[in-house]
Amino acid sequence: MTDLTVWHLQMEDASALNAKSQPEELQLREAEIKQYQLNRFLYQLVGQAWAWNDKNSWSDAMWRDYAEADNLRTWVAWCQGAPAGYFELGRQSDGAVEICYFGLAGKFIGRGFGGYLLSAALEQAWQWQASRVIVNTCSLDHPSALANYQARGMVIYKTETNSA
Numbered sequence: 001m002t003d004l005t006v007w008h009l010q011m012e013d014a015s016a017l018n019a020k021s022q023p024e025e026l027q028l029r030e031a032e033i034k035q036y037q038l039n040r041f042l043y044q045l046v047g048q049a050w051a052w053n054d055k056n057s058w059s060d061a062m063w064r065d066y067a068e069a070d071n072l073r074t075w076v077a078w079c080q081g082a083p084a085g086y087f088e089l090g091r092q093s094d095g096a097v098e099i100c101y102f103g104l105a106g107k108f109i110g111r112g113f114g115g116y117l118l119s120a121a122l123e124q125a126w127q128w129q130a131s132r133v134i135v136n137t138c139s140l141d142h143p144s145a146l147a148n149y150q151a152r153g154m155v156i157y158k159t160e161t162n163s164a
Contacts, residue, residue, distance in 0.1 A: 005139040005161045007146055009154040014126040016153035020115030026084060028120055031074045036060070039067035039074055042086040046103035051140045072100070075124065077108075077117055084108040087121040095131030102135065109142065118152050 011017065022028070031038055040063050043055055055063070066072065071091040077084045085104035089097050099121050104113055125133040135154065137145045150156075 003139070003161050003163060005159065006136055007138070007149075007156050008134065008136045008158040008160075009149050010135075010157050011122060011133045011152075011154045014122075017119065017122050017126070018151060018153045019119035019123065020112075020152075022116050022120075023112055025079055026113055026116065027078045028075055028117070029078065030124075031076055034068040034072075034074070036063040036067035038076075039063065039088065042074075042076065042083065043101060045083065045105050046085060047101070049106055050103070050142065052101075073124070073128070075120065077104075077113065077120075079108060079113075082107075084113060085117050087117060087124075089121065089125050089128065091128065091130075092134075095129075097125040097128055097130035097133050099125065099133065099135040103142075114142075114144070114148050115151065118148055122152060122154075 040055075040058075043052060046052070055066075058066075067074070073089045074086060075089075076086045083105060085102075085108060087102040088100040090100045091097055102118060102121055104117065122133055133154070135149060137149060
């Protein structure tokens with residue numbers, strides 16, 4: 001058995017953000033017209049390498065309910081016409097905004113896009129009037145994920161370790 005560590009991080013004030021600038025070749029757009037198929041595609045494109053499998057068995061109706069909900073917003077990063085990564089923000093009932101999913105497609109890892117994409121996610125969360133911004137990551141994620149969250153100004157507020 002392998003231990004799985006989950007880190008819960010938060011940012012309680014926008015002034016804590018240590019933003020990275022936007023790479024010239026990367027464009028970011030919000031998917032203002034919600035289409036659950038896009039969220040499913042991005043989830044699989046980005047998450048396959050990191051064992052994101054909790055939603056793989058979801059029906060179309062489950063994806064629609066999730067991705068087209070009023071409290072969820074999705075941004076897609078594009079590089080040379082290809083989807084390079086994405087993030088989803090979910091507004092919680094207590095006013096917190098969660099970075100529900102965040103990541104880069106495999107061909108775009110290591111190009112310096114992750115710091116900017118996370119900065120953009122945090123900026124958008126604060127623009128959405130967040131009371132705080134939260135996210136979790138785990139030991140199955142990219143080895144630089146936790147360091148990226150911390151470098152942008154997020155702090156760990158809870159750690160859980162479970163046998164996987």
